[in-house]
Amino acid sequence: xxxxxxxxxxxxxxxxxxxxxxxxxxxxxxxxxxxxxxxxxxxxxxxxxxxxxxxxxxxxxxxxxxxxxxxxxxxxxxxxxxxxxxxxxxxxxxxxxxxxxxxxxxxxxxxxxxxxxxxxxxxxxxxxxxxxxxxxxxxxxxxxxxxxxxxxxxxxxxxxxxxxxxxxxxxxxxxxxxxxxxxxxxxxxxxxxxxxxxxxxxxxxxxxxxxxxxxxxxxxxxxxxxxxxxxxxxxxxxxxxxxxxxxxxxxxxxxxxxxxxxxxxxxxxxxxxxxxxxxxxxxxxxxxxxxxxxxxxxxxxxxxxxxxxxxxxxxxxxxxxxxxxxxxxxxxxxxxxxxxxxxxxxxxxxxxxxxxxxxxxx
Numbered sequence: 001x002x003x004x005x006x007x008x009x010x011x012x013x014x015x016x017x018x019x020x021x022x023x024x025x026x027x028x029x030x031x032x033x034x035x036x037x038x039x040x041x042x043x044x045x046x047x048x049x050x051x052x053x054x055x056x057x058x059x060x061x062x063x064x065x066x067x068x069x070x071x072x073x074x075x076x077x078x079x080x081x082x083x084x085x086x087x088x089x090x091x092x093x094x095x096x097x098x099x100x101x102x103x104x105x106x107x108x109x110x111x112x113x114x115x116x117x118x119x120x121x122x123x124x125x126x127x128x129x130x131x132x133x134x135x136x137x138x139x140x141x142x143x144x145x146x147x148x149x150x151x152x153x154x155x156x157x158x159x160x161x162x163x164x165x166x167x168x169x170x171x172x173x174x175x176x177x178x179x180x181x182x183x184x185x186x187x188x189x190x191x192x193x194x195x196x197x198x199x200x201x202x203x204x205x206x207x208x209x210x211x212x213x214x215x216x217x218x219x220x221x222x223x224x225x226x227x228x229x230x231x232x233x234x235x236x237x238x239x240x241x242x243x244x245x246x247x248x249x250x251x252x253x254x255x256x257x258x259x260x261x262x263x264x265x266x267x268x269x270x271x272x273x274x275x276x277x278x279x280x281x282x283x284x285x286x287x288x289x290x291x292x293x294x295x296x297x298x299x300x301x302x303x304x305x306x307x308x309x310x311x312x313x314x315x316x317x318x319x320x321x322x323x324x325x326x327x328x329x330x331x332x333x334x335x336x337x338x339x340x341x342x343x344x345x346x347x348x349x350x351x352x353x354x355x356x357x358x359x360x361x362x
Contacts, residue, residue, distance in 0.1 A: 002106045005092060006120040008033075008129060010205065016092040016117060017085075022105045023095050023123065031194035033094070033126055034202045039077045041070045041101050070104050078112070089114045098122035127194070130201045134228035141234045142209060142358050143169075144325065144349060147217040148243035150180065150308035151250030151257075151300070153333045154216050157243060160342035161214050166349060167207050169215045174199040177223035179216075180308075181274040182261050184223060196225040212349045212358050214241075219315075239358060241345055244329045247309075251300045253333040262296050275307060325354050 005012065013019065013033075021028050021036040024047045028038040042050065046069045054062035082089075091114065095101035098121045106116040119125060146154050146161075155172055162168035176190045177183045184190070191199070207213055215235060220227050227235070245253075261268050268291045276284050283306060290299040326348040328341050348354060 092117040094119035145240040160338040175222035175225040
């Protein structure tokens, strides 16, 4: 039995035991519904071949070729990924636009005896919802920024606030990037832009929008991922909580937070080179020499003093935020401090005056 599904609310999606994306691996890699399993009925080469035959020879030949590929691929999935599924298994299936690929898969699985759903409009239905929520909607969100200079452990405090019960949107986690020229992870690439937006959309729609959402202050790009317009507009006007720490406290924290970059001399050199357009060649050469000599703490202090702290000061001058909701000056950057500050942040967000300010904007 096959059922057409047009609702992509969490409640509807939760009715299914699995979400099966039957598009090609490259389509899946660009973006997919959260939690979806990729079981392509045509791989990338097969899809290209069928498309070429369709355009250059005949629709009939293309469909016959495609049907053969689909039959073999679905058979393989039945013998592997779906081999242990019980009689009552209920999958939701989607392709690009809810057409031949998803219906072909659903037809075969329904013959097995499984009750299948097919997403009407396919992936495009999902993507339209993401764009409507993150790009087209002008309504503000109840965002509060956690702000501070480089090395003040904002990401750790953000995660601790989440553990303390605050609604947290961790953009750097979604972007798989730490938000600076040193922020990428070796051999662990960032998601494509569309999937970055999917992760934000899925997180936001699980929030209670009558309560504050804590977000780390960022530029409009985190690595190659661009913060979508609605969220970025909100962040530009959002009230903030400021974290402060002395340079001598921040430097050792940075060495710990970026230990993977320190361990990879090539990655550190490449990151320093990305600063070349913004600084004199003598400064860049000095920083490279520090890295090559392994003088990491001196490098961290120099970069804070000469690049990151001045950039932060310029950013604050351009910003439109007023007096911060709260300010925390930290003498240590460790787990106990993060937990204590997170509890204080949760209390600050619940104060009547701050809640009025936050929701007066949204």
